[in-house]
């Protein structure tokens with residue numbers, strides 16, 4: 306038995322979020338560009354008002370000339386009442402343009418975020434889907450779902466607000482500094498003495514955010530994994546009255562999740578106020594010095610004078626600097642949360658699923674299968690489950706595989722689909738190593754009915770036609786009849802349009818098996834693998850299905866695993882496995898004559914039947 310791994314945040318990437326965004330950017334960077342430019346214009350305009358008010362203030366109350374940088378002096382009236390009307394009109398115009406650019410930037414940033422997320426989500430899902438079975442064996446479904454869902458949602462939170470916060474914050478910062486420099490550059494230097502401290506504190510909190518968010522993302526994956534397995538196994542939970550025990554397990558994990566979330570939240574709680582406190586202190590010191598300067602007409606070593614009309618907008622811009630400081634804290638929290646999520650998404654993508662491009666396509670195979678010296682142990686285990694197997698199966702031959710539970714029958718068949726690669730030896734179809742064949746063409750060439758067939762949520766028709774292009778109704782019905790499914794399907798109210806619930810819970814095991822058989826018969830592949838395909842079907846129905854299958858599989862290579870020996874009795878050859886080794890093979894009669902393991906198994910079953 307193998308131990309489950311957790312999907313952890315890979316740590317080797319310097320800028321995981323940027324790497325992920327760059328990989329998935331598509332053609333959407335243009336939207337981000339429009340968002341940045343329009344947001345920059347909107348914020349610059351919105352900071353302009355106080356500057357103009359300061360100029361107007363000095364013109365009206367301090368008898369200074371009313372001039373606006375870059376604005377033609379001839380357009381500015383000389384009369385104070387007209388100056389007031391002019392100022393109000395100018396400010397209204399600026400606000401309207403600011404509004405237009407603001408709407409445009411929201412629109413562009415939202416489009417950028419949603420389109421990028423869509424691509425990241427689909428890419429992540431596509432990667433996960435193509436990963437080898439090893440991955441799914443070693444990771445819990447809930448943990449994988451958590452990458453596809455909650456990690457992508459953490460990215461969404463950042464992409465929704467992050468770019469706009471960064472641009473707005475930077476624009477307020479730059480425009481405020483420019484206006485402050487225009488008003489009084491010496492006072493500006495005083496206000497900025499706090500900047501390095503703010504920087505250092507923000508980066509310290511940023512590191513705390515990242516560490517805490519890594520924990521939150523991992524705990525979310527763990528909790529999702531537990532919830533998923535509990536709900537999937539709800540029948541067993543109920544059968545063993547395990548509800549209280551399961552609730553306790555969920556409660557324990559949920560409590561751990563709560564604690565790590567709380568620690569992450571505590572970083573937030575301390576981050577913003579610390580930054581605001583420092584920015585507030587800088588504001589008060591600047592106000593004190595500025596007021597002294599206005600009152601005394603000079604201050605310390607500084608040259609020139611400072612008017613009230615300069616100090617008021619200056620203080621406004623000093624106060625405005627608190628916003629970028631707050632945004633920086635908010636942005637850092639979101640960014641670090643998204644970085645932790647990006648690390649997990651990237652660590653899944655790094656698993657590098659095998660791609661079909663460089664492989665050989667498989668066209669009209671004869672169905673000649675050979676296993677040469679195949680040995681294997683499941684990843685994460687030291688125990689070999691297949692030992693040095695050699696089999697040659699001729700085109701058109703039907704071979705039955707029998708043996709005690711855990712003997713390695715299903716594992717042996719999985720190599721044929723390249724679900725797993727053998728540790729030693731090769732599995733070839735028509736002389737080509739299956740590892741060199743394109744997965745798609747290989748898997749389309751072999752119709753596979755697994756032990757516990759899975760039905761997708763949807764109609765019966767959709768389940769039967771899964772993986773097959775447009776199919777006529779009578780072909781579907783013919784496949785269902787051959788699989789012994791038509792009778793029960795026609796008795797359902799909606800017939801072939803009846804919905805089957807998640808995992809086909811509304812159907813019995815035998816009914817699901819019959820739909821799975823119909824699915825492969827409809828696909829009409831050149832080879833078949835039936836792994837306990839009729840184990841849940843009653844004996845009478847099995848005989849009927851077997852007759853149809855004998856007809857369909859007569860000229861096609863077919864591998865059949867069965868515990869019920871009557872299922873394989875008429876195959877061309879029966880291979881008996883024990884602890885991953887072939888211990889006997891031959892026809893039913895030959896094996897009975899041999900009086901070995903197969904004969905024992907047969908006698909037990911015949912004895913059981915005759916009882």
Ligand SMILES: Nc1ncnc2c1ncn2[C@@H]1O[C@H](COP(=O)(O)OP(=O)(O)OP(=O)(O)O)[C@@H](O)[C@H]1O
Pocket residue numbers: 306307442683686690708709710711712713714715716717
């Ligand atoms: N995904 C897996 N990871 C680790 N070990 C596995 C995995 N699947 C099967 N095994 C182990 O490999 C061995 C062979 O399993 P396999 O399913 O091939 O046996 P089987 O002969 O088909 O059994 P059964 O008749 O019960 O279906 C068993 O010991 C099983 O515990």
